[in-house]
Amino acid sequence: xAGVTQTPKFQVLKTGQSMTLQCAQDMNHNSxxxxxxxxxxxxxxIYYSASEGTTDKGEVPNGYNVSRLNKREFSLRLESxxxxxxSVYFCASSEMGTYNEQFFGPGTRLTVL
Amino acid sequence: QKEVEQNSGPLSVPEGAIASLxxxxxxxxxxxxxxxRQYSGKSPELIxxxxxxxxxxxxxFTAQLNKASQYVSLLIRDSQPSDSATYLCAVNNYGQNFVFGPGTRLSVLx
Numbered sequence: 429x430a431g432v433t434q435t436p437k438f439q440v441l442k443t444g445q446s447m448t449l450q451c452a453q454d455m456n457h458n459s460x461x462x463x464x465x466x467x468x469x470x471x472x473x474i475y476y477s478a479s480e481g482t483t484d485k486g487e488v489p490n491g492y493n494v495s496r497l498n499k500r501e502f503s504l505r506l507e508s509x510x511x512x513x514x515s516v517y518f519c520a521s522s523e524m525g526t527y528n529e530q531f532f533g534p535g536t537r538l539t540v541l
Numbered sequence: 542q543k544e545v546e547q548n549s550g551p552l553s554v555p556e557g558a559i560a561s562l563x564x565x566x567x568x569x570x571x572x573x574x575x576x577x578r579q580y581s582g583k584s585p586e587l588i589x590x591x592x593x594x595x596x597x598x599x600x601x602f603t604a605q606l607n608k609a610s611q612y613v614s615l616l617i618r619d620s621q622p623s624d625s626a627t628y629l630c631a632v633n634n635y636g637q638n639f640v641f642g643p644g645t646r647l648s649v650l651x
Contacts, residue, residue, distance in 0.1 A: 461639075468549060470629060470643040471585070486638070518584055526572045526633050527592060532584040 430454055432533035434519050440539045441509045449504040449536050451519030457531075458524045460502035461486075462494060464515040465535075471518065477502055478524065509540045545632050545642035553648045560617040562645050564630030567611070574606060574613045575631040579644065585629055589615065620649045 432453045441447060453460065458479045463471040473486030477496040491513060493505045502521075506513060516537050520530040544567040554560045562576075573592050577585035591597045591604040591613065603616040613632075617624055630642040 463641075468643055470545075471631075471639075471641040473638060476638065527590075529575060529587045529590060530631075530639060532586070535584050 432519055432521055432531050434517075434533035434536050436536060437534065438537050440541065441506075442541050443510060445509050446505065446507050447509065448506075449517055449519075449538075450501070451503065451533055452501045453519075453521040453531070453533075454500065455521060455531065456499070457521040458499070459522050460496065461520040461522075461530065462492075462502070462504045463518045463520065464488065464513075465518060466515050474504065474517075509538075511540045514538060514540045545630055545640050547628075547630055547642040547645045549643055550646040551648050552645055553650060554620050556620060556622060556649055556651050558620050560620045560624065560647055560649070562615040562617075562628050562630075562647065564613045564615075564642055565611055566613070566630075566632045566640075568632070568634050568640075569608075569611065571608075571611075571632045571634050573633040574604070575633070575639070576602075576604060576615045577629040577631060579627045579629060581626075588628075617647075620647075622649050622651050625649045 435450045461476040462474040475494040477483045480499045495503045519533040522528045522530045575590045576588045579585045589604045591606045597604045601618045605614045627644040627646045629644045631639045
């Protein structure tokens, strides 16, 4: 049981380049999430997918797009990277509902020059 | 905007002491509350959750919830150097979204 996996672990981009962060979970969870974490700001929700086929914006969606490819996979795309998107990105998954914890992947450390 | 607030710290306690971490939240409709521990360079991992007013104990950890005061805390008894980490408070409102606080950095001194 791998839990939540993310690729890549590290990435350096130049301003204007694009890339896709991949996330997969093997816990059969319905809900998946993308967060970014910046120093002193905790985790901020970018996008989430309550179930396969649905996606919704979180607190900081600008500059990002997502795809819920199937129940297991949820990808995050940066179309034109900016230095302000330098951050650590975490994917998480959970069962639907108020009382279920989120399980986190190992994170992707992204630097945009 | 729903908010979750924590003292950023660092909170320093000697080994063997009780560490007290606090969290306040703004949305009175919040229903479930989670404490995550995050070591430097790692992802958050769940320590405890609490849904009802009062105390919940799990080993050296006790979570306390007071919905009237919109306050949740985490006590760590017999603190160890391995407890040194950032502790994130998370609040779940209406089923779908978690709102995380900025985290409190705890340092346990040998």
